[in-house]
Amino acid sequence: MSVEFIGYVSAREQTEILDPSGPAVDPEYIAATALIHERGGFDRALVAFHSSSPESILIAQHAASVTSRLGFLIAHRPGFTAPTLAARQFATLDQISRGRVAVHIITGGNDRELEADGDHLSKVERYQRTSEYLKILRREWAGGPPFDHDGEFYRLRGASSAVLPYNSSGIPLYFGGASEEAINVAGELADGYALWGEPLANAAELVGKVRAASQKHNRSLKFSVSFRPIIADTEEEAWERAAVIQAQIEKQQSVILPTKNGIALDHAGARPNADNLPTNEGSRRLQAIAAKSARHDERLWTGVAQATGGRWNSTSLVGTAEQVAQSLLEYYRLGISTFLIRGFDPLTDATRYGRDLIPRVRALVEREDRLRRVAG
Numbered sequence: 001m002s003v004e005f006i007g008y009v010s011a012r013e014q015t016e017i018l019d020p021s022g023p024a025v026d027p028e029y030i031a032a033t034a035l036i037h038e039r040g041g042f043d044r045a046l047v048a049f050h051s052s053s054p055e056s057i058l059i060a061q062h063a064a065s066v067t068s069r070l071g072f073l074i075a076h077r078p079g080f081t082a083p084t085l086a087a088r089q090f091a092t093l094d095q096i097s098r099g100r101v102a103v104h105i106i107t108g109g110n111d112r113e114l115e116a117d118g119d120h121l122s123k124v125e126r127y128q129r130t131s132e133y134l135k136i137l138r139r140e141w142a143g144g145p146p147f148d149h150d151g152e153f154y155r156l157r158g159a160s161s162a163v164l165p166y167n168s169s170g171i172p173l174y175f176g177g178a179s180e181e182a183i184n185v186a187g188e189l190a191d192g193y194a195l196w197g198e199p200l201a202n203a204a205e206l207v208g209k210v211r212a213a214s215q216k217h218n219r220s221l222k223f224s225v226s227f228r229p230i231i232a233d234t235e236e237e238a239w240e241r242a243a244v245i246q247a248q249i250e251k252q253q254s255v256i257l258p259t260k261n262g263i264a265l266d267h268a269g270a271r272p273n274a275d276n277l278p279t280n281e282g283s284r285r286l287q288a289i290a291a292k293s294a295r296h297d298e299r300l301w302t303g304v305a306q307a308t309g310g311r312w313n314s315t316s317l318v319g320t321a322e323q324v325a326q327s328l329l330e331y332y333r334l335g336i337s338t339f340l341i342r343g344f345d346p347l348t349d350a351t352r353y354g355r356d357l358i359p360r361v362r363a364l365v366e367r368e369d370r371l372r373r374v375a376g
Contacts, residue, residue, distance in 0.1 A: 001337050003365045005358050006073055006224065007037040007350055008342035009045040009063050011054040015344050016304060016314075017248040025054045027062060034063035036347060038070040040354020046340060049075035049106060051116040057089055064097040071100040073174060073340075077108055078133035079119060079126070084159050086133075087140035090171055091163045099166035104174040104194065105130065107182065127181035129153045134173065134189040141170050174224065178206060179281040187213025192222040192338065197315035198289060199296040204334050206285075211335075224338035225331050226313040228304065229324050231352055238318045245344055246303040286315065299327055313340065321356035329364045 012029050014020040022029075037045045045063065047056045060072040076086065094101040107130045108114045114126075121129065132151045139147060140161045149156040165171045175182070175190035186193045193210045195203060207223055214221045230245070232238035290302035304314040317324045328339055339361070343349020 001332075001335075001365075001369065003332065003362060004043045004222075004224075004338040005041065005353075005361075006338060006340040007040075007042040007045040007353070008340075008346065009033045009037065009047055009059065009072070010346070011059050013346055015346060016308065017245055017252075017344050018346075019252075025059075030059060030062050031066040033347065033350070034067050034070060036350050036354070038067045040350060041358045042070060042350075042354065044071035044073045044100075044102060046073045046104065046342075047075060049077055051113045057093065060101070061093055061096070064093065064100060069100075071102060072097070073102045073104050075104045075106055077106055078130045079121075079153075083133045083136035083154060084140055084156065084161070087137045088161050088163055090137075091141060091161065091165050094166045094171055095163060097166075101165075102172040102174060102192075104176065105134065105190070106176055107185075123179070124181060127177075127179075127185055131185050131189065134185070137173075138170070138189070141165050177281070178285055182281070183210050183213050186210055186221065187215075187219065188217045190221060192224055194224040194226065194338075194340065196286060196313050197225055197227040197300065197317070198285065199300055200330055200334065202285065202289060203331060203336070207334055207336065222338060223334075223336040224340055225336050226340040227328075228314065228316040228343060229341050229349070229353065229357060230301070230316045230318045230344075231321050231324055231349075231357060233320065235319045235323060238320065242301050242303060242316060242318050246307055249304065249307040289315075297327070297330075299323060313342070321352075321360055325357055325360035325364055328361050329368065332365055332368065 009030060010033070011024060012020055012022055012026040034045060047060045047063070049056045056074050056076065060074045063070070064072060074090070081089070090101055090103055107126045108119070119126070132153050136149060136154060136156070139149070140159060141164060143161070143164050146158040146160040147156070149159065172191045173189065174192040174194050175186040176194045177183070177186070178195065187210060195206050198206070203225060210221060210223070230238050230242050232241055286302070286305045289296065290305040294303050294306065295301055299317050299319045301316045301318045304316065308314055317327045319327070331339070341353055341357070343353070
């Protein structure tokens with residue numbers, strides 16, 4: 001089973017410990033980040049989506065224009081663009097980039113944030129819409145004669161597209177969400193399922209649920225797990241850096257006032273409380289894991305998840321490159337073959353991942369697969 005690495009390209013430099021600076025869209029930063037990932041051996045880079053962030057397809061288009069091999073996982077929320085138009089937008093970029101597009105479907109778990117874009121559907125309704133949306137995407141990408149569609153959320157007459165995906169296999173659809181509704185939609189319609197970094201036992205449980213959901217439809221999904229690796233020359237130095245990162249976040253929270261709509265993408269913002277804690281199932285899982293302990297499975301660290309309320313990909317593997325690579329191998333043994341990794345110091349960390357971590361993981365996976373073949 002081949003292993004895939006996904007990094008992260010954003011419109012400007014900003015993390016939980018780095019306040020945003022400069023223009024909201026920094027073309028030079030986008031280009032530099034994309035090139036670091038390409039040269040570092042990443043397969044793809046995630047481009048995130050938020051109700052207040054720059055548009056993800058356009059950011060990916062610029063990043064694709066300065067690279068030649070790097071693929072892009074473009075976060076996309078169903079329902080804000082007509083599915084037929086979205087299908088043509090993604091297919092157009094896929095043609096321009098020669099097959100380097102994948103789409104990460106995010107139905108959305110923060111009601112207040114979704115309302116900023118005018119979406120007032122319930123969670124159940126959103127997943128029903130997502131299911132219908134993805135079926136239309138796939139139908140238009142399949143080509144053929146014009147088609148009609150009569151559904152709960154969309155009515156189409158004579159839909160068709162002159163532009164199709166670059167590869168005959170189509171555009172991969174990744175899916176996030178840990179609720180039963182999300183798992184059911186992923187099992188039926190996604191190509192890959194993405195989970196946030198959890199302890200091995202929790203991750204195995206979630207992988208098992210999604211795998212069972214996909215088997216009901218005679219399908220097999222790829223699995224992706226997301227981490228924020230903290231790597232240093234020694235394990236002690238890595239844990240020291242983790243402590244500094246948590247202290248920086250908590251210091252920021254002591255001076256930043258709460259906002260009406262909670263916390264923006266990748267920004268620690270106000271200290272979590274009953275009013276701003278996210279309620280999506282993935283965040284609830286991280287909150288419960290972080291409440292038990294800050295450390296799990298030897299080097300899984302939940303300090304940032306504790307500080308931010310588990311709002312996003314916020315768990316870390318902490319140690320030397322060799323130790324973190326070995327930890328990632330344990331997730332590979334669960335059937336997870338894609339690793340989405342990004343750091344708290346984006347450019348420096350991406351460079352180090354490409355130099356020290358990715359080659360080690362690929363070597364471990366190659367050895368693992370070779371031993372499996374020998375064992376029969």
